[in-house]
Amino acid sequence: MVSKVYTDPASRARADRFHAAAEASAPAPVTARVPDEVRFGAVRIAPATILAPMAGVTDTVFRRFIKHASFGPGTAEPSGCGLIMTEFTSADGIYRTRESKRKRYLHFYEDEHPISAQLFGSDPHILAEAAKIVEQCGFDLVDLNLGCPAKKVVKCNGGSGLLRDLPHIKVIFETVRAAVKIPFTVKFRMGWDDTQIVCVELARLAESCGLQAVALHARTREQGYSGEARWEWIAAVKDAVKLPVIGNGDIRTPEDAALMVAKTGCDAVMIGRTAPSNPWIFRQIAQYNARVGSGERPLYEQPTAEDRHQMMRTYFRMLIEEDDGIIGNATGKMKQFATWFTHGIPGGKELRKVVYDARSEQQVMDAVERFFAEREANASEESVATPSSLEQMPMADCG
Numbered sequence: 001m002v003s004k005v006y007t008d009p010a011s012r013a014r015a016d017r018f019h020a021a022a023e024a025s026a027p028a029p030v031t032a033r034v035p036d037e038v039r040f041g042a043v044r045i046a047p048a049t050i051l052a053p054m055a056g057v058t059d060t061v062f063r064r065f066i067k068h069a070s071f072g073p074g075t076a077e078p079s080g081c082g083l084i085m086t087e088f089t090s091a092d093g094i095y096r097t098r099e100s101k102r103k104r105y106l107h108f109y110e111d112e113h114p115i116s117a118q119l120f121g122s123d124p125h126i127l128a129e130a131a132k133i134v135e136q137c138g139f140d141l142v143d144l145n146l147g148c149p150a151k152k153v154v155k156c157n158g159g160s161g162l163l164r165d166l167p168h169i170k171v172i173f174e175t176v177r178a179a180v181k182i183p184f185t186v187k188f189r190m191g192w193d194d195t196q197i198v199c200v201e202l203a204r205l206a207e208s209c210g211l212q213a214v215a216l217h218a219r220t221r222e223q224g225y226s227g228e229a230r231w232e233w234i235a236a237v238k239d240a241v242k243l244p245v246i247g248n249g250d251i252r253t254p255e256d257a258a259l260m261v262a263k264t265g266c267d268a269v270m271i272g273r274t275a276p277s278n279p280w281i282f283r284q285i286a287q288y289n290a291r292v293g294s295g296e297r298p299l300y301e302q303p304t305a306e307d308r309h310q311m312m313r314t315y316f317r318m319l320i321e322e323d324d325g326i327i328g329n330a331t332g333k334m335k336q337f338a339t340w341f342t343h344g345i346p347g348g349k350e351l352r353k354v355v356y357d358a359r360s361e362q363q364v365m366d367a368v369e370r371f372f373a374e375r376e377a378n379a380s381e382e383s384v385a386t387p388s389s390l391e392q393m394p395m396a397d398c399g
């Protein structure tokens with residue numbers, strides 16, 4: 001492993017300049033909005049919003065759930081979520097696994113298009129072979145993970161481990177790019193740590209190797225999920241390349257998404273942890289977008305407790321229907337979701353305790369039904385706050 005400091009002073013100066021400009025310009029101009037579309041090669045993403053890959057979360061059920069929750073009130077309305085992605089998948093695993101078993105990793109339904117498959121690994125040949133399999137499976141795009149900070153991934157030079165070896169990344173970019181026709185994108189963090197910030201160089205490298213887009217989670221590997229995402233580095237990347245730049249990190253509301261676009265000029269926004277607690281986020285962005293520039297305050301719908309109830313039922317039903325071994329343990333997923341989804345609901349803590357002890361799908365369902373029935377008996381409809389802190393959300397060591 002080459003360990004080298006790549007941070008170039010010009011990139012840092014550019015980021016500092018954007019940082020200063022962004023600080024001075026807050027809040028976002030009211031005309032700022034997420035773009036209606038962006039193109040990654042031949043693939044059109046409309047609107048320019050992306051559900052971030054999340055290990056253990058973004059399986060086919062969750063992806064379809066979010067995509068459908070993002071439709072407008074009329075079914076003719078397009079989904080507010082422009083692109084969904086699989087969680088990161090081992091290129092080695094895909095390459096070495098029998099075709100029948102691959103289904104577990106690469107399963108998706110027709111209504112998920114456009115969809116991207118994210119790979120991690122460090123061997124250029126194996127990544128290229130895995131990308132070919134992804135293409136044959138019918139994915140619209142393939143993405144490389146250069147952000148995963150998990151020790152077991154980094155130890156094998158995958159994920160963010162590669163951020164310390166740009167020459168090797170170049171070989172991967174070239175080999176994978178030559179292997180497939182579908183758009184090839186990369187998602188990375190700013191660098192290993194503050195002494196080795198490489199995101200600008202990396203974006204340039206991606207451009208020169210013919211990739212179609214870059215996504216930056218604006219934190220270093222060392223940072224994990226601590227502190228705030230440093231959007232000024234998204235601006236610095238955007239300033240350095242012509243290919244589309246996807247901004248990622250700490251978007252909780254439509255206002256945040258607009259602010260990120262205003263401050264960085266990014267071409268698309270990617271949303272991770274907010275989605276499990278507020279599956280309406282993409283629809284809210286679409287509603288906000290529709291009103292920006294109209295002279296009115298850009299408002300969007302806030303879910304009521306009843307909306308949340310229906311949403312949980314829908315997701316649980318989808319999980320149970322899909323519980324055929326592809327997505328794994330439905331009871332576990334229901335518990336996980338109930339935990340995220342009830343943050344912000346008064347009394348949610350009690351529900352979480354009961355759900356934690358449940359032993360079957362039915363017991364989770366019953367606990368949720370009881371909880372909402374009691375709420376209904378005690379209160380009228382009320383709007384529920386979106387969790388203000390992403391720290392309440394699932395933390396991962398995968399991106």
Ligand SMILES: Cc1cc2nc3c(=O)[nH]c(=O)nc-3n(C[C@H](O)[C@H](O)[C@H](O)COP(=O)(O)O)c2cc1C
Nearest residue numbers: 052053054055088217249250271272273396398399
């Ligand atoms: C539970 C969880 C799992 C994640 N798994 C992945 C992954 O598989 N691949 C990846 O590139 N990033 C992964 N990430 C990182 C997210 O894609 C995203 O970059 C990060 O959460 C910052 O965005 P946010 O502030 O909108 O959550 C994961 C994050 C979480 C919380």
